[in-house]
Amino acid sequence: MAKRNPNGEGTIYRRKDGRYEGAGYVLMPDGTRKRRRVYGNTWEEARKKLTEMLANSDKGIPAVDTTETLGIYLTYWLEHVAAHKVRASTVYSYSKCVTAYIVPRLGKKKLAQLSAKDVRLFLDWARQACQCCAQGRDAARPTNERRCCVAVPKRCCERRLSPRMVQYLHAVIRNALQHAVREELVQRNVAKLVQVQTPRYRVGRGLSAAEAKALLADVDDDRLGAAYVLALYLGLRRGELLGIHWSDVDLDGGSLEIRTALQRINGNLTLTAPKTRRSERPVPLPSVCVDALRRRRAFQEAERSAAGDDWQKTGLVFTTRRGTPIEPRNLNRHFYPIRERLGLNVRFHDLRHTCVTLLLGLGVPPHVVRDIVGHSALEVTMNIYAHADLTEKRAALDRLGTLLSGE
CATH class of the missing domain: 3.30.160 (Double Stranded RNA Binding Domain)
Known part of the structure; x- marks a missing residue:
C-alpha cells in the first residue's frame, strides 16, 4: 500500500x-x-x-509558473514595468530589440526553463548572424534590388550587429529577468551569469579653446547660433537644446530650467523627460548666453511675422521658420557645412565634450561640472568626458622634461 x-x-x-x-x-x-x-x-x-x-x-513564496513563455513575459514587462520606469525613447528601443531579435529566437522558451546557455547561444547568434538574412530584409526588396540571401546567385551582405548592439540585447534580457526575480516568477537571473565583452566607445576629442572661439564667431549671425552657444557654454545635449521652451528661460534673472528633451520616437517628434534625473536641472545663464538667446528671440519674431497664418505656436526656443520643432538630425546637418568651413573633425555632440574639458581645465571642481552638464554620476564626468587636448599634453611633457633635465 x-x-x-x-x-x-x-x-x-x-x-x-x-x-x-x-x-x-x-x-x-x-x-x-x-x-x-x-x-x-x-x-x-x-x-x-x-x-x-x-x-x-x-511562507508566501509562490511556485514558478512553468507555462509562461519568455515572449509573453517580455510583452508584460514592456507594457507594465518598463513603460513606468524609463523614458519613452528607451521603451521604444527595448521593444525594437524584443520584437526584432529576442522573441524570434527565444520567445517560445519557457521562462522558468530559460538557462544561461540559452542566453549565451542567442548572443553568439546575434554576434555572428547576418541580420539581413536572419530577418528576411532582402526578401522585402523589389526583385531587381535584392542583393543578399534571396538574390540570384545567392550571396551574403554580412550585415552583422555591432558589439554595442549585442551588449544592449544582453542588457534588455538581464533587466527583464531581474524584474521576474523580484516578482518571484523565476528563482535567479540567468542573464547575469553570461558575460558580454564591453565594446570600445569612440570618445570625442572636443575642441580646443581656439577652435571653440572660431566656431562661436562663425555662428554669431546664424539663426541657430544660440544653440551652439548653449552647447559650448552649458554642455547641453542636442535633445535638451531642441526641447527648451521660452517659459523655461528667465533672461532677466539669467537662468534656465532643463525640463524636457525633443526626440524622434516611433516616427514622431516627441517631448520627453531628459536622459536622467540629474538631467532635469536649473542652469545659470552667463551674459553671453543671455545675449545669444535675445538674438534668437529676435530671429524668431521676424520668422513669425514672415510666416503669418502658417506659423505654428509651440513655445519652443529653437524652431523651423514656421514655428514647428526641429528634427534632431537636421541640427546635425546644419552643423556639417560649419565644421567644413572651419576644418573641424568633430560631431555636434562633441561640443558637450568641449564644455566639460574646458571647465575642468579651468580648475572648476568636477562635482560642479557634473551638475552643470547633468551627468548621472561623477564617474561619467571624469572617465568619459574629461580628457586633455594635445596642447595640454605637450605642455605637461615639456614640464616633465624640464624637471628631469635640471634646466
Missing part, C-alpha cells in the same frame, strides 16, 4: 514507470492556488520535494 499524507500535506503515489509522484496545492504568482507536482526515484525523495514546495507556499 502507498503511504498517505495527512489532509493538506499533499499526496504521494507510485507511477507505472516506477517513479514516485507527489502533488499538492501551492500559491502561484497571480495569487491563486494550483495543484503542482514533483517527482522522485524513491518515496522519500518525492516526499522531501513535496514538503519543500508546500513549505515555501506556506
Whole structure:
C-alpha cells in the first residue's frame, strides 16, 4: 500500500514507470492556488520535494509558473514595468530589440526553463548572424534590388550587429529577468551569469579653446547660433537644446530650467523627460548666453511675422521658420557645412565634450561640472568626458622634461 499524507500535506503515489509522484496545492504568482507536482526515484525523495514546495507556499513564496513563455513575459514587462520606469525613447528601443531579435529566437522558451546557455547561444547568434538574412530584409526588396540571401546567385551582405548592439540585447534580457526575480516568477537571473565583452566607445576629442572661439564667431549671425552657444557654454545635449521652451528661460534673472528633451520616437517628434534625473536641472545663464538667446528671440519674431497664418505656436526656443520643432538630425546637418568651413573633425555632440574639458581645465571642481552638464554620476564626468587636448599634453611633457633635465 502507498503511504498517505495527512489532509493538506499533499499526496504521494507510485507511477507505472516506477517513479514516485507527489502533488499538492501551492500559491502561484497571480495569487491563486494550483495543484503542482514533483517527482522522485524513491518515496522519500518525492516526499522531501513535496514538503519543500508546500513549505515555501506556506511562507508566501509562490511556485514558478512553468507555462509562461519568455515572449509573453517580455510583452508584460514592456507594457507594465518598463513603460513606468524609463523614458519613452528607451521603451521604444527595448521593444525594437524584443520584437526584432529576442522573441524570434527565444520567445517560445519557457521562462522558468530559460538557462544561461540559452542566453549565451542567442548572443553568439546575434554576434555572428547576418541580420539581413536572419530577418528576411532582402526578401522585402523589389526583385531587381535584392542583393543578399534571396538574390540570384545567392550571396551574403554580412550585415552583422555591432558589439554595442549585442551588449544592449544582453542588457534588455538581464533587466527583464531581474524584474521576474523580484516578482518571484523565476528563482535567479540567468542573464547575469553570461558575460558580454564591453565594446570600445569612440570618445570625442572636443575642441580646443581656439577652435571653440572660431566656431562661436562663425555662428554669431546664424539663426541657430544660440544653440551652439548653449552647447559650448552649458554642455547641453542636442535633445535638451531642441526641447527648451521660452517659459523655461528667465533672461532677466539669467537662468534656465532643463525640463524636457525633443526626440524622434516611433516616427514622431516627441517631448520627453531628459536622459536622467540629474538631467532635469536649473542652469545659470552667463551674459553671453543671455545675449545669444535675445538674438534668437529676435530671429524668431521676424520668422513669425514672415510666416503669418502658417506659423505654428509651440513655445519652443529653437524652431523651423514656421514655428514647428526641429528634427534632431537636421541640427546635425546644419552643423556639417560649419565644421567644413572651419576644418573641424568633430560631431555636434562633441561640443558637450568641449564644455566639460574646458571647465575642468579651468580648475572648476568636477562635482560642479557634473551638475552643470547633468551627468548621472561623477564617474561619467571624469572617465568619459574629461580628457586633455594635445596642447595640454605637450605642455605637461615639456614640464616633465624640464624637471628631469635640471634646466
